[in-house]
Amino acid sequence: MEGYEVYQTYLALKLHFTKENYNFFIFSGKTRASKQSFEKRKDKYFFKKLGRKFEREELINFFVSHFIHDDGAWIGNISVYKSKVYSDWKSKIESLSFIFKNEMENLLELGSDFDSLFKIKNGSHPIVLKQHLSGSISLESFVILNKLVNFIPYFNKNIAEPVVWPEIRKKVVKYEPFLAIDKDKYKCTLLSLCDSLTTM
Numbered sequence: 001m002e003g004y005e006v007y008q009t010y011l012a013l014k015l016h017f018t019k020e021n022y023n024f025f026i027f028s029g030k031t032r033a034s035k036q037s038f039e040k041r042k043d044k045y046f047f048k049k050l051g052r053k054f055e056r057e058e059l060i061n062f063f064v065s066h067f068i069h070d071d072g073a074w075i076g077n078i079s080v081y082k083s084k085v086y087s088d089w090k091s092k093i094e095s096l097s098f099i100f101k102n103e104m105e106n107l108l109e110l111g112s113d114f115d116s117l118f119k120i121k122n123g124s125h126p127i128v129l130k131q132h133l134s135g136s137i138s139l140e141s142f143v144i145l146n147k148l149v150n151f152i153p154y155f156n157k158n159i160a161e162p163v164v165w166p167e168i169r170k171k172v173v174k175y176e177p178f179l180a181i182d183k184d185k186y187k188c189t190l191l192s193l194c195d196s197l198t199t200m
Contacts, residue, residue, distance in 0.1 A: 001050075001051040001054065001055070001056060001059065002048075002051055003038065003044055003047040003048035003051050004035050004038045004047070005051065005056075006047040006048070006050050006051040006054075006059060007033065007038045007041075007044070007047045008029065008030065008031055008033060009029055009056070009059055009060060009063065010047065010063055010075060011031045011033050012024050012027065012029040012030060012031050013029075013060070013063045013064060013067055014063075014067065014071070014072075014073075015031065016067075016174055017067040017068070017071040017171075017174050017175075018071050018072070020170070024177075025177060029060075043074075043075055043076055046075045046076055046078075046079045047075065049079065050062070050079065060178075061086075061089075061090075061178075062086050063078070064089075064175070064178045065085055065086045065088075065089035065090075066078045066085050066086070068089075068139060068171065068175050069085050069089075071171075092138065092140060093140070096140055096181070097185070097186075097189070099138060099140070099141065100140070100141045100144055100186060100189065101189055101193070103136065103137050103138060103141045104141070104189070104190060104193050105193055106131075106136060107127075107128065107131055107136070107137060108193055108194065110127050110131070111127055114194050118149070118151050118154070118155075120154075120155070120158040120159060122160075123158065123159060123160025123161070124159075124160070124161075125159065125161070125164075125165070126155070126159075128142075128145065128151070129155070129159075129165065129168070132168070133164070133168075139171065139172070139175065140179060142168075142172060143172050143175055143176050143179050144179070144181060144186050145190075146172055146176070147176065147181070147183060147186075148183070148186060148187055148190060152169055152172065152173070155169070156169065
């Protein structure tokens with residue numbers, strides 16, 4: 001890939017993860033940034049270097065892994081820390097079925113039943129959100145759970161605090177289209193764990 005193409009992809013994904021009104025897929029990864037403006041950038045070397053390393057699909061995954069880690073990530077820092085953040089993300093994705101199953105097993109132990117994990121009392125954070133914020137439920141598992149049960153509309157309506165939840169909601173919504181999963185497979189995993197809980 002040419003450096004300018006990498007730059008366009010970087011800007012489009014950064015906009016996707018930071019701006020409510022920009023969607024990477026709707027705008028086909030395009031921005032208004034010109035090639036002339038790119039050539040004037042002092043950091044264009046970083047984009048050209050990444051263009052020599054990655055094809056487009058992997059480059060998108062590379063940037064996504066960084067923007068869910070830090071949505072304001074500067075290209076220089078992304079290049080410096082690429083091996084750790086991206087490799088950790090790839091390892092997580094490769095083990096996602098295992099991670100999801102383990103995290104759901106631990107989560108289900110905390111509630112009287114499945115629904116109780118999502119219950120909001122007096123506008124406070126429900127159990128499942130608290131577990132995500134504590135690091136016990138990964139962002140990926142949290143995204144998958146929303147894909148399966150669509151809790152976001154209920155949380156939006158009932159969670160009172162105005163800072164933490166809106167930021168988490170944005171991250172989940174923005175990340176979800178990049179996290180390709182077999183929905184039926186994860187649904188079966190979750191149902192199986194819930195059945196095991198009720199028969200204990």
